[in-house]
Amino acid sequence: MDTPPRARALADTAALLADPTRAAICLALLDGRAWTAGELARHAAVAASTASGHLHRLVDAGLLAEERQGRHRYLRLAGPAAAELVEALAQFTGAPPVAARSLRAARQQGELARARTCYDHLAGALGVAVTDAMTARGLLDDRHGLALTPAGADWLTTAGITVRPGRRPAVRACLDFTERRPHLAGAVGAALCRHAVDTGWVEPRPDTRALRVTPAGAAALRGLLGLDW
Template sequence: MTATEPCAAALASLAALLADETRAGCLLALLDGRAWTAGELARHVRVAPSTLSGHLNRLVAGGLLTTERQGRHRYVRLADARAAQLVEDLAAHLPQDVVVQVPHTLREVRTQSALARGRTCYDHLAGRLGIAVTDALTVRGLLRQDGGFALTDAGLAWFADTGITVDRSTRRPPARACLDWTERRPHLGGGAGAALCRYALETGWCVRLGPGRAVRVTSAGKRALADLLGIDGRTLA
């Protein structure tokens, strides 16, 4: 037995968790960062609740989901940012015509347009909004992209001065590149990306459009992003 075999077996086991359309559908839905009930997920992936239960148990046992009960409801969510990163990174490698399918109804057109304009990627901003923020931080010397994403000293100061608290007490990196599946370019993830997204929603710079992942930049948000980062609000429309 070689020293790499245990690692290979564990990797194969993890891959097997994702090698099922129902489980993959659950993971993609949970990228919105919310906790879903088992019933909501069952309806979303179009399987019976009894069928979904076995899939959820496997995902929880595999460390990709965490679960909690409130009354008679069972809630599940992605286990952590690492689980979300795994799913998002894999989705970014899918062919563009699979990820962005041709809409057939006006509702699908509006949904797809809203997601491309701005959305959450688990706990940070994505779409054209996420790319615009990432580019603005980079142009101003607040974020480096050479050799991976990293906040500069000026960037750390900017977050602090703006009142956006980046939690540096965890093992999560302050900044990491996350490949955007609509723009096909990296946007800001990591602790700083999560802090910025949370701040934008708490202050009303952005608002969620319904229960999904789409977000819209408000008038106040456009003014703030223009003042702080020089982002032209017309690029976010």
């Protein structure tokens, strides 16, 4: 019996991420930035020629998007749907975190667990705490899947958070990799993260997805959501 076309297409997509090098590349790009092919090769610990073949396959499959600026080639995840696919698959690994082999690695793991980006929204303990606080205050409704309430829409306006129009859902629950509980994704999650960075509530840590909550951010979180951070 012939395999249904949709099942074959699903298997082909899953096979792309079954390779450790391609998986490492996609996980790195969850930081939302565009990386050069050379940077991704070094991150995945493979030769540039080897990375190039993997990158071509991911671009051809629509998981990555490519941009060229002069002699440089930049790659990023193709969009929120691609990021959500990678993050969702990461939840099913069941593997415990790799033990840190140095004080620096242990510090970086702790920073990532405390506050980080998940593509374009807040994650880690910070992302979960914000989502819980918004739900407790009636800004989000989680009774039938996560939804923004009218009070939540008013809160966004009052806080000066602008949600960009688009085709993605307004809100979506994303299972947090370290907390194992949902954090806020979707257009509202992206807007909240963008506002936090633009206003200096959080500062990205160098060469990592980790974020540092600034004193201004701690004051904002306390005033807007009653969080002590």
